[in-house]
Every structure is written in C-alpha cells, then in structure tokens.
Amino acid sequence: MLIKTSEYLISNEFYDKCPKPNLPEYAFIGRSNVGKSSLINMIANNEKLAKTSGTPGKTTLINHFLINKDWYLVDLPGYGYAKRSMSQRKTWEKMIENYVRKRENLINVFILVDSRHSPQALDLEFVNQLGEWQVPFTLVFTKADKSTQAEVSKNVKAFLNRLRENWEFLPQHFVTSTAKRMGRDAILGFIDEQNAMFRGIA
Numbered sequence: 001m002l003i004k005t006s007e008y009l010i011s012n013e014f015y016d017k018c019p020k021p022n023l024p025e026y027a028f029i030g031r032s033n034v035g036k037s038s039l040i041n042m043i044a045n046n047e048k049l050a051k052t053s054g055t056p057g058k059t060t061l062i063n064h065f066l067i068n069k070d071w072y073l074v075d076l077p078g079y080g081y082a083k084r085s086m087s088q089r090k091t092w093e094k095m096i097e098n099y100v101r102k103r104e105n106l107i108n109v110f111i112l113v114d115s116r117h118s119p120q121a122l123d124l125e126f127v128n129q130l131g132e133w134q135v136p137f138t139l140v141f142t143k144a145d146k147s148t149q150a151e152v153s154k155n156v157k158a159f160l161n162r163l164r165e166n167w168e169f170l171p172q173h174f175v176t177s178t179a180k181r182m183g184r185d186a187i188l189g190f191i192d193e194q195n196a197m198f199r200g201i202a
Contacts, residue, residue: 001188004068006044011061013091015098019064021105024198025072026191028140029096030112031122032078035142038178039112040065040075043187050075060092062099071195072105079126100135107194108136110187115141115152115175119159128166138190139173145180 009019030036037050044050044067063075076099077092100109109130113123130137139159144152152175160170172190176183 001068001192003043003045003188006046006049006065006067006073008049009064009066009072011063013061013095015062015095015103018062018099018103019066019072021103023066023071023105024107024191024195025074025103025105026108026110026194027074027076027100027106028110028112029076029126030078030140030142031114031120034078034112034114035178036075036078036112039140039142039176040073042176042178042181042184044073062095071191074106079122097133100130101133105198106135107198108138108190110140111137112140112142113159115144115155116147118155119162123159124162127163127171131167138171140183140187141173141175143177144175144182145177 012018028036028040040050041047044065049065050063060077065073065075067073076096079093079096100106111123111127111130113120127137127139141152141156141159147155156173156175160173163170174183174186174190176187
C-alpha cells in the first residue's frame with residue numbers, strides 16, 4: 001500500500017461522536033512509552049501526524065486520522081496511565097471499552113508491546129480482555145532495534161507462550177522498528193487485505 005495522504009480529523013472522548021463509520025478503521029494502543037506515536041507516524045509516512053513526546057501518557061482522547069481518504073487510523077490513550085489519578089484512569093478505561101466494543105467499523109486493534117521486555121502483566125491483561133470482549137486484534141512488538149535480535153526473539157516467544165496458556169489460537173503478530181522502518185510493509189499489507197474484505201472485493 002502506498003500512503004499518499006494522511007490528515008488529522010478529530011479528537012473526542014465519546015465513541016458515538018467519532019467520524020461517520022463508513023470507512024474501515026484501525027486502532028493503536030499500548031502501555032505508556034511503547035513508541036505508539038512513532039509507529040503511527042512511520043506507518044502513515046508522516047513524522048508530524050501523531051505528536052511524539054518524552055513524557056508518557058500524553059494521549060488522552062480518541063484521535064482520528066484519515067489515511068488516503070480511504071481508511072481511519074485511531075490513536076488511543078495508553079494503558080498503564082503514567083502518573084494519572086484514579087478517576088482519570090477510570091474515565092480512560094470506560095472510554096476505551098466503549099470505543100472498542102461499540103465502534104461498528106473497527107476492523108482491528110493493534111496492541112503494541114515493547115520487545116525489549118519479558119511479558120508484562122498489563123499487556124497480557126489487555127490482550128485477554130479484548131479476547132473476552134471478542135474484539136479482533138493483532139500484536140505489534142515495538143523497538144526491535146533497541147535490543148539484539150536474539151533478545152527480541154526470546155521476548156516475543158515468551159509472550160506468545162504465555163498466551164498459549166489460555167488461547168487455543170494465537171493472534172497474528174508483527175515485529176517493528178521505527179528507526180529501521182521494519183514491519184511497516186507487513187502492517188500496511190495486512191490493512192490492505194482487511195480493507196478489501198471490508199468492501200467485499202477480496
């Protein structure tokens with residue numbers, strides 16, 4: 001898929017105030033500081049699309065971007081919520097739950113997982129939660145350039161093995177590096193296939 005245009009549309013906290021659900025939609029979410037904004041900018045081929053910050057937890061709303069005037073990319077607040085109040089965390093949790101469970105044109109949630117670390121409870125909990133809600137998702141292991149290939153492979157394998165304890169079938173996964181633009185073509189290829197299925201032309 002060739003990305004020709006990418007533009008910011010709207011930010012809000014209510015799923016029913018999102019853009020008209022007439023296009024396929026893909027959401028990105030992960031723990032704070034997982035590299036979400038950088039990954040979104042790499043995929044969209046636009047370094048200024050999603051705001052990157054050295055301070056985790058900057059994304060607080062449902063942020064919609066229009067790609068190629070053909071599909072929506074959504075930047076969701078992270079879970080883990082760096083240094084936020086309990087009430088703020090509860091608000092975000094409810095906002096995210098309403099969005100992922102009720103947004104009718106949501107095709108897939110990309111769950112970002114930091115490949116530098118062994119399996120983290122927060123990531124596993126969110127994956128299992130989406131499974132319980134029957135929300136389609138794929139895993140995106142980020143920052144693969146920050147560790148050795150052997151370390152990344154070990155951590156990815158360990159995460160998938162933890163899922164095998166409860167899952168009969170493992171979700172699809174991608175390994176990425178924004179510095180090396182690694183994984184971009186694979187993710188865009190996946191989105192391309194899903195778009196075709198959405199429109200019944202597969």
